[in-house]
Amino acid sequence: MIFRRRGLLKYLFLIPALWLIAVVLFSLRSSTQVQPDVNTDQGELILKTDQNKESSTPTLINSKSSKDNEEALGVHEKEKLAKNKHPDEDHPQEERDKARAQAKEMKGQVQLMPPDKKENLKESPGEMGNAVNIDKDKLTREERVKFDAGWKNNAFNQYISDMIRLRRSLADIRDPECKKMELHPNLTDASVIIIFHNEARSALLRTVYSVLDRSPSPLLHEVILVDDYSDKEHLKLELEDDIKDLKKVRLLRTSKREGLIRARLKGAVAAKGKVLIFLDSHCECTEGWLEPLLDPIARNPKVAVVPIIEIIDDNTFHLVSTPIQNIQVGGFDWNLIFNWHVTPDREMKRRTKKTDPIRSPTMAGGLFAIDRDWFDQLGMYDPGMDIWGGENLELSFKVWTCGGELLCAPCSHIGHIFRKRSPYEWPKDVNVVKKNTVRLAEVWLDDYKKYYYERINNDLGNYGDVSDRLKIRERLQCKPFKWYLDNVYPEQFIPGESLFFGEIRNRGNKEVCLDSQEVEESDKPVIGYPCHGQAGNQFFLMSKINEIRREEKCLDYSGGEQQLNQPNKLVSFSCHSMRGNQLWDYEASS
Numbered sequence: 164m165i166f167r168r169r170g171l172l173k174y175l176f177l178i179p180a181l182w183l184i185a186v187v188l189f190s191l192r193s194s195t196q197v198q199p200d201v202n203t204d205q206g207e208l209i210l211k212t213d214q215n216k217e218s219s220t221p222t223l224i225n226s227k228s229s230k231d232n233e234e235a236l237g238v239h240e241k242e243k244l245a246k247n248k249h250p251d252e253d254h255p256q257e258e259r260d261k262a263r264a265q266a267k268e269m270k271g272q273v274q275l276m277p278p279d280k281k282e283n284l285k286e287s288p289g290e291m292g293n294a295v296n297i298d299k300d301k302l303t304r305e306e307r308v309k310f311d312a313g314w315k316n317n318a319f320n321q322y323i324s325d326m327i328r329l330r331r332s333l334a335d336i337r338d339p340e341c342k343k344m345e346l347h348p349n350l351t352d353a354s355v356i357i358i359f360h361n362e363a364r365s366a367l368l369r370t371v372y373s374v375l376d377r378s379p380s381p382l383l384h385e386v387i388l389v390d391d392y393s394d395k396e397h398l399k400l401e402l403e404d405d406i407k408d409l410k411k412v413r414l415l416r417t418s419k420r421e422g423l424i425r426a427r428l429k430g431a432v433a434a435k436g437k438v439l440i441f442l443d444s445h446c447e448c449t450e451g452w453l454e455p456l457l458d459p460i461a462r463n464p465k466v467a468v469v470p471i472i473e474i475i476d477d478n479t480f481h482l483v484s485t486p487i488q489n490i491q492v493g494g495f496d497w498n499l500i501f502n503w504h505v506t507p508d509r510e511m512k513r514r515t516k517k518t519d520p521i522r523s524p525t526m527a528g529g530l531f532a533i534d535r536d537w538f539d540q541l542g543m544y545d546p547g548m549d550i551w552g553g554e555n556l557e558l559s560f561k562v563w564t565c566g567g568e569l570l571c572a573p574c575s576h577i578g579h580i581f582r583k584r585s586p587y588e589w590p591k592d593v594n595v596v597k598k599n600t601v602r603l604a605e606v607w608l609d610d611y612k613k614y615y616y617e618r619i620n621n622d623l624g625n626y627g628d629v630s631d632r633l634k635i636r637e638r639l640q641c642k643p644f645k646w647y648l649d650n651v652y653p654e655q656f657i658p659g660e661s662l663f664f665g666e667i668r669n670r671g672n673k674e675v676c677l678d679s680q681e682v683e684e685s686d687k688p689v690i691g692y693p694c695h696g697q698a699g700n701q702f703f704l705m706s707k708i709n710e711i712r713r714e715e716k717c718l719d720y721s722g723g724e725q726q727l728n729q730p731n732k733l734v735s736f737s738c739h740s741m742r743g744n745q746l747w748d749y750e751a752s753s
């Protein structure tokens with residue numbers, strides 16, 4: 164009995180091996196439908212199919228992972244195989260030799276799954292950019308641990324990201340007008356630079372594949388990945404293996420943690436394309452994303468172009484699309500923090516077509532295209548800036564004041580996972596963003612820098628030497644910051660035109676100040692809080708139309724004046740300059 168069982172077991176172990184051989188032969192034999200093509204013009208390893216792009220799902224599985232293969236097979240297939248005497252039998256010797264040679268060339272990579280049929284695609288999670296919802300409670304304990312770790316490590320739902328194909332399909336979310344757009348006849352090629360630090364494998368590779376799959380080959384020179392000193396195992400040799408057959412993809416690594424700014428510089432210096440395109444490592448480019456970014460640069464090399472940044476939901480990976488009329492442009496407040504606002508009427512009127520690029524005072528910074536030579540002339544990024552923060556405004560200000568334009572291309576849509584926190588460790592001893600921001604204020608803001616300095620209590624800290632950056636401004640004869648405010652961003656509130664500024668202390672208890680809590684959240688009650696003397700959330704301005712402002716938010720209250728004595732009635736609300744409940748008086752005697 165025991166012997167018989169063992170014999171049976173041995174036979175069962177043979178099945179996966181036989182299946183593998185059958186699969187190798189299947190994939191090679193049906194080369195008219197499925198041709199492993201590692202030398203395509205696009206350079207990426209694609210199992211090309213005759214079917215259209217969306218219906219092909221090349222899934223490469225290394226032959227050594229036979230356990231996975233076994234698991235991927237249904238019981239039914241196993242049975243069918245067991246019945247075959249020898250899977251090779253109906254192939255002529257000549258064909259078998261050829262297959263073996265080809266298999267050797269493929270370094271043991273075989274295609275396990277046949278190309279997806281349309282109906283399979285619908286079953287694959289997240290196709291067409293749809294949301295993936297799973298019930299965490301229904302997962303096994305082991306899976307739940309994975310689920311939680313995914314959130315913890317990435318600040319997005321990595322578990323879902325891993326479920327979605329690396330090359331998932333996306334809906335074509337462009338406005339119909341975009342497809343009829345007349346492109347400049349001489350678009351030049353681009354280097355796409357993606358820097359990452361401990362990014363999830365699925366998010367990073369999906370970014371790369373979305374670029375490779377949705378860019379016309381002649382317009383994509385290369386994809387440069389810059390690893391900013393990741394320590395996760397999947398980004399070491401495994402990543403090199405993941406991309407080794409993607410001919411246009413290069414991987415650079417920094418030798419210490421450099422931060423976004425210097426890592427991007429490293430990529431920019433190595434890039435060979437005429438245009439540089441910077442992307443985050445958790446993006447998905449949609450159909451037609453590239454040409455509208457290149458078109459304005461072909462017409463005028465002194466422009467920087469940003470796409471419409473679409474939200475990929477951090478939980479469900481749903482890609483949400485923005486209609487052209489809802490496009491927002493970039494601004495900033497006097498903490499020198501980027502913010503979004505509605506495209507001004509004057510700009511809507513200036514444009515003649517829906518597809519015309521929209522002028523934007525600033526850019527968010529993660530995703531943009533710029534001519535390589537011009538980026539070079541502009542002194543690229545300030546290498547004295549650390550990690551992240553302020554670099555986007557620096558670039559925005561110099562693009563505009565040094566003779567260029569910053570444009571948003573309404574036909575280019577790129578999905579981006581917006582996270583609610585940064586999952587990475589930051590240096591604890593220095594305030595990185597402040598150092599960067601002081602550098603940018605010193606170089607570009609002229610007298611207007613005082614508004615920022617008031618907000619940091621004139622405590623500039625050690626921001627290093629900016630003389631090289633000032634030389635760039637001089638060499639390019641860039642216009643003064645006042646020109647920028649008058650011409651590019653006339654909507655900006657200028658604190659110098661305000662009547663008073665500072666803390667607002669309680670008349671009865673002088674230790675208590677008015678505190679607006681977080682400025683990002685609208686409608687939050689303004690509270691009494693111990694005065695901290697650090698300005699920030701306790702810094703207010705009285706504008707010449709008698710608003711009490713903090714950046715774009717004004718002190719406001721709902722209901723009648725008698726409500727004001729009740730708790731939580733005083734809120735900060737978007738300034739509307741209509742006076743009403745945002746009108747205040749200042750009594751000099753108090």
Ligand SMILES: [Mn+2]
Binds near residue numbers: 443444445529
């Ligand atoms: Mn990002």
